[in-house]
Amino acid sequence: MDKVVIVTGAGRGIGAAVARRVAREGYAVAVNYQRDAAAAESVVAGIRAAGGKALAVQADVAVPEQVRRLFATVERELGLPTALVNNAGITGRLGKFPEADPVMVEAVFRTNVLGLMDCTRAAIAAFRRGGQGGVVVNVSSTAAASGSPHEYVWYASSKAAVDGFTMGLGKELATEGIRVCGVAPGFALTDIHAAAGEPDRAQRVTSRIPMQRPAQPEEIAEAVAWMLSPAASYVTATTLRCGGGV
Template sequence: MHTKEQRVALVTGASRGIGRAIALRLARDGYALAVNYAGNRAAADEVVATIAATGGRALAVQADIADPDQVAALFATIRETWGRLDVVANSAGVMALAPIADGRLADFDRIVATNLRGAYLVLGHAARAIADGGRIIALSTSVIGTALPGYGAYIAAKAGVEGLVRVLAKEVRGRGVTVNAIAPGPVATELFLDGKTEEQIARHVAATPLERLGTPEDIAGTVAFLAGPDGGWVNGQVLRANGGLV
């Protein structure tokens, strides 16, 4: 497919976990991929190589999404490379668990900087850069509903993301652009598993009617739905891909 005719997708946080799975799935669906990463260049290069090995086109682009200058440069690189942008999936995120009463302000600030400020920056640039008929997808979390202890800062940031999505869906009116969020349940990624005991993981599994952790591919498939033609009437929504977790 000629580059100018190929649809282009940006996935932030695409070097590992859910972001990596989203990038690989969208590449399989025919998109050229901007594989964003914050610091792990080797992992991002591996994603690019995997896409290239199956005949796809991809480029690793470094940017800390909490930094406005780096986000601007990220979108400029996409514009200069492909001249278009059709899908943005904002998957980059960080997590640190602690009771609110602990007052761990440094962790709170880091979580909000990436998960909320970063989403605000990426969604804002996406709204300006996305082609008519494009799709903007943010990652939230189903723990907003379960309100588990220790997740206060993470929930606060992701709840903000859901608010941004609902507003932006109305602000891009008239261009055929959809803006949605996906709220995964427990997914077996490094981000989720880090620091959890086997007993804690088993409790998460038991809480889900499907009695398993999600996989990154489960979430990537949901992104593919929203990015594809069958998701065109879904707009301003939060889709809870969580195996039935309440």
């Protein structure tokens, strides 16, 4: 069976780096995006130029109907998915919890938790139909352990839910040849900080990082690629911290 991976939120940042990295391992890559078609098509073009196979697929993972369409499109165009990287995620605006907009908080959980679960449910169904097992890698955050007080407690809470989901589901599916793993980045140089309202946040928090620098997206992608690979065949139900010591 051909190796086919869906990377959600892969138009830029960590998702784009993951898509490019796993394409080098022979995966046909579904580059999922929500809004920026040009960015996703640029990632696809780069993969194809390097001799890989890729397809951009629009879908908002927070909408169950769009998740179903995403998986149906990938199966039709690339084949049954054999791996899923749940990378899509939002933070909402930085601030203290009592002043946070409840609608924003709900949106964070719909994308980061419920959307991730919907994608995983669809992936499991595909893996079972393929009969060869599969791998899910959930992109979490070191914020799950710190709680991110005064910044975005709700985002940290959503990622803590992801970690619990990774652990429990990995154990639940362990006898089926389906691995469920996680990678928890620390501060990385992506535009997620600009979306949260502080473009220079990664630089501001550098002093908190033992390695004294934020990560490049490609460094996180290496950890994800390892989790997907046969080298991690005995790893499941666990999340790897990739935060420069955080």
